[in-house]
Amino acid sequence: MLSQQELARYERQIMMPDWGEAGQEKLKQAKIMVAGAGGLGSAVLTYLTVAGVGRIRIIDGDRVDLSNLNRQTLHSDKDIGRKKVDSAKERLEALNEDIRIEAVGQMITEENVLDLVADFPIVDALDNLAARLLLNRVALRRNLPLFHGAVCGFEGRATTMIPGQTPCLRCLYQGVLPGRIPVVGVTPAVIGCVQATEVIKYIIGIGELLTSRLLIYDGLSLRFSETKLRKDPDCAECQSTQ
Amino acid sequence: MNVNVRVSSLLRKFTNWQEMVAVTGDTAIECLRNLEAQFPSIREWLYDQQGELLSQVQIFVNGERAYTHELTNPLRDGDEVFIVLAIGGG
Numbered sequence: 651m652l653s654q655q656e657l658a659r660y661e662r663q664i665m666m667p668d669w670g671e672a673g674q675e676k677l678k679q680a681k682i683m684v685a686g687a688g689g690l691g692s693a694v695l696t697y698l699t700v701a702g703v704g705r706i707r708i709i710d711g712d713r714v715d716l717s718n719l720n721r722q723t724l725h726s727d728k729d730i731g732r733k734k735v736d737s738a739k740e741r742l743e744a745l746n747e748d749i750r751i752e753a754v755g756q757m758i759t760e761e762n763v764l765d766l767v768a769d770f771p772i773v774d775a776l777d778n779l780a781a782r783l784l785l786n787r788v789a790l791r792r793n794l795p796l797f798h799g800a801v802c803g804f805e806g807r808a809t810t811m812i813p814g815q816t817p818c819l820r821c822l823y824q825g826v827l828p829g830r831i832p833v834v835g836v837t838p839a840v841i842g843c844v845q846a847t848e849v850i851k852y853i854i855g856i857g858e859l860l861t862s863r864l865l866i867y868d869g870l871s872l873r874f875s876e877t878k879l880r881k882d883p884d885c886a887e888c889q890s891t892q
Numbered sequence: 893m894n895v896n897v898r899v900s901s902l903l904r905k906f907t908n909w910q911e912m913v914a915v916t917g918d919t920a921i922e923c924l925r926n927l928e929a930q931f932p933s934i935r936e937w938l939y940d941q942q943g944e945l946l947s948q949v950q951i952f953v954n955g956e957r958a959y960t961h962e963l964t965n966p967l968r969d970g971d972e973v974f975i976v977l978a979i980g981g982g
Binding site for chain 1: 900901902911946947948950952955956957959961974976977978979980981982
């Protein structure tokens with residue numbers, strides 16, 4: 651049941667015909683895990699928070715560094731040296747006091763990933779392929795949706811993975827561009843908002859998801875394009891969970 | 893076959909900022925080689941020292957993902973081969 655404060659807070663989205671109080675109640679009852687409180691995570695977390703997703707678990711083992719602040723808008727100069735999950739939690743709680751934020755200041759490893767994910771739908775806002783693939787494995791084994799985003803410079807990618815229906819991240823990625831990734835803050839903001847849009851639609855059950863499609867964002871030409879994805883017949887991850 | 897090779901923005905500095913490059917080739921792998929012949933500096937972004945396609949290079953033919961074993965499938969006139977680099981920043 652939505653409180654008077656919640657009805658007022660979310661009034662402008664409840665107005666949408668496919669959303670309504672029922673949609674808002676679904677968001678309130680929902681939970682989501684966001685892996686990464688960096689550039690993508692800043693955008694995803696901000697918009698899931700203000701939309702009213704009831705329970706959000708943030709996982710990130712990093713601490714805030716000055717070089718993060720061109721893109722990681724959950725953190726500010728006063729947070730340098732703090733755990734990112736702590737500054738993120740503080741900022742998000744200030745944005746919306748009606749939801750519950752859990753901060754887990756740990757790196758994702760093979761040993762802890764099952765416990766960290768539990769049965770939460772997964773937002774992949776990470777910055778390294780090894781940890782992304784750990785999340786992918788858990789998503790496949792536990793039948794959890796995974797909302798993927800990645801960025802470099804002015805380019806970004808996003809796709810939504812539903813186990814059993816779509817290709818997995820291992821189908822998509824055999825490797826990634828190595829080295830330190832250049833990035834301008836607007837790029838993870840765009841892609842993170844795409845991921846948040848997908849999560850909201852998934853929870854409420856509206857619209858068409860970005861499944862079996864890879865969205866390619868080219869900020870320099872300001873063009874979004876899309877390619878079709880299909881399962882890699884040789885994908886070891888998909889085969890091991892069939 | 894006359895094929896259009898589309899390059900993602902991360903590779904465009906190697907094609908004089910052209911997004912679409914006209915090449916000839918009967919397969920995607922042949923088109924990549926012909927692209928490289930026109931723009932040799934793109935080579936190190938596509939292939940390793942043994943001449944194998946780098947793992948981060950993703951190929952889409954007419955908008956659909958083509959896996960390694962499919963890169964020798966025959967193309968038709970007017971097909972599009974899209975080269976995308978897999979990226980991992982967050």
